[in-house]
Amino acid sequence: MRVVATAVRAVTAAVLIGVSTLVHALPLFVLAMLKVLVPVAAFRRRLSRALVVLAESWIGFNSGLMARLGRTQVRVSGMEGLRYDEWYLVVCNHQSWVDIPVLQRVFNRRIPFLRFFLKSQLIWVPVLGLAWWALDFPFMKRYSRNTLARHPELRGKDLEATRRACAKYRDMPVSVMNFVEGTRLTADKHAQQRSPYRHLLQPRAGGVAFVLEAMGDLLDAVVDVTLVYPQGRPTVLDLLCGRVREVRVQVRRLPVPLALLQGGYDDAAARARFQDWINRLWREKDATIAGSLS
Template sequence: MRRVFKFLFVTLVAFLYVILSVITALFAIIFGGLAKLMPIKSWHRAVMKMALQVPVIWASISNQFLKLPSNHEWKIEGKGPLDTNHWYMLISNHRSWLDILVLGYVFNRKAPVIKFFMKKELLWGLPILGLSCWLLDYPFVQRHSRKEIRKRPHLKYRDIHTTQKACEKFKEFPTTVVNFMEGTRFTPEKHQRQHSPYLHLLKPKAGGTAIVIKELQEKLSGILNVTLHYSRPLSFWNYFQGEPFKITVHYELLPLTPDLIGDYYKDREFRRHFQRWLNGVWEQKDLLLDELSRSNDQKT
C-alpha cells in the first residue's frame, strides 16, 4: 500500500510539474516572440527584460516542488558575493538530469538568470520548451564527436561561431552562463571508458569556456566554480519518493585574471596554460568530492 501511495504521489507531482512548466513556457513564447517582433531596439530590450523574468519565475516554482520532501538535507556552502546585476561564468561537474534544477534552487534571485547551451535536438524533441528557450536567446548547439570533427574540420569553427554569436546576446542582459565542463553526465562506465585521472569526475573540456571568457571578458565579474554532490544517484523519481537524500552544493567565486583570456584555438601556449589551470581546478574539485563521499560513507 505504501508503494502505491508513493507511486501516486510522484505521478501527481510529475503531472503538476509538467503542466506548470508548459504554462510557464507558453508565457516565455508570448513575451519572447513579442520581443523578437519589436522593430526598435529600445522596445526589444524592454520586452525581452520582461521575458527574462519567466525563467526566474519558473525556477521559483521549481524550488517549491523541491521543498516538498521534508526529509532531504540540503547543504549549501558559498564563498564570494553574488549580484543579479552582474555577469558570471559558471563551471560545474555534471551528475544528474536534475542538476539544472539544483542550480536554480541555489542561485535563483541570487545571481542573474541562468543560461546554458542546449542540444539542437531539443528544439524539435521538446517543441514547447525548445521554442521558449530559443525565443529567450538560449543558444542551441549541434554536438559533434571527435571523429566527425576530424573528418569535417569546419564543424569545429561552426561551433566556435555559434558560441561567439551567443555571447553577443549574453552581453545585452546580466547572465549566468552555465557550462557542465565534462560535456556529459558522470557515470562509472564513462569514467572507465575515458580513463579519467580523477576519482569522481570525467575530464573537463576547456574550449567552450575559454571562448565565453574571451568574448565576455569586459562583462564577467568572475568564474563561479560549483561542485555538486549527492549522497546517492539522483533522479526526479527517487527524489520525490521520500527516501532521504543529502544534497551538497559548494561554490566559490574565482577571479577572472588576465592570463585566462586568450585565443584558445589559435594560441597553443595559451591553450596549454588554460588547460593546466582548469586541470588544477578539477583536481581540487575531485578532492572535495572525495571528502564528501567519505563523509557520506561514514554516516551510512
C-alpha cells in the same frame, strides 16, 4: 502503503510541474513572438527582462515543490559575494539530470538567470525547446574529431556560434552555465576515459575557453560549483518520489583567468596554460567531493 504514497507523491509532483510549465509557457510564447515581430532594441530588452521574470517564477514554483513534496535538503556553502547584477561564467561537475533543478533552486533570483549551452537537437523538445529559444539559450552544433577531419571548413564554427550566442548577453546580466565534463558521470564513461579523478570525468577546456574569449571583458567572476549526492547519483524519478534526501553544494567565486588565454585558444601555449588551470580546478573539486563523502 509506502510504495503507494511514493507513487502518489511522484504523480502529484509531475502533474503540478506540468501544469506550471503550461501556465508559464503560454505568456512566455506571446512575449517571445512580440520580441521577434517588433525590431526595436529598447523594447526587446524590456521583453527579455519580462521573459526572465516568467522563467524565474516557474523555477521558483518547481523549487518550492521539490522542497515540500520531495523533502530534499539542499545544503549550500560559499554564496557570499555573489550578486544579481553581475555577469558570471558558472562551471560545474555533472552527475545527474537532477543537477539542473538543484542548480536552479540554489541560484534562482540570487544571481542572474542561468543559461545552459544546449545541443541543437533540443530545440525540438515539445514546449521546453521553444521556451529555451525564447530565453536566448545558446543552441550549439557539436562536431566530432572525425567530422572535422573530413570537413576542415567546419573548424571554428563552434567558436563563432558561441560568440553569436554570447553577444545577446551584453544588454543585461547573465550567468552562462557550462558542465565542463560535457556529459553525465557514469562508471562506464569513467572507465572508458581512464579518468585520473576518482569522482569526476576529465574536463573539456574548450567550451569554457570559448565563452571567456567571447565575453571575457564582460564577466565579473567564474563561479565554481561542486555538487555532491551523499546517497549516490539520483534520477529525476528519485527526485519526484522524494528519495533524494540531501544534496551538498559548494560554491566558490574565482577571478576570470583571461590572462591565460592571451593569444587565443588556438595558440598552443595559451591552450596548455588554460588546460592546466582547468585540471587544477578539477583536482581541487575531486578532493572536495572526497572530503564531503568521507
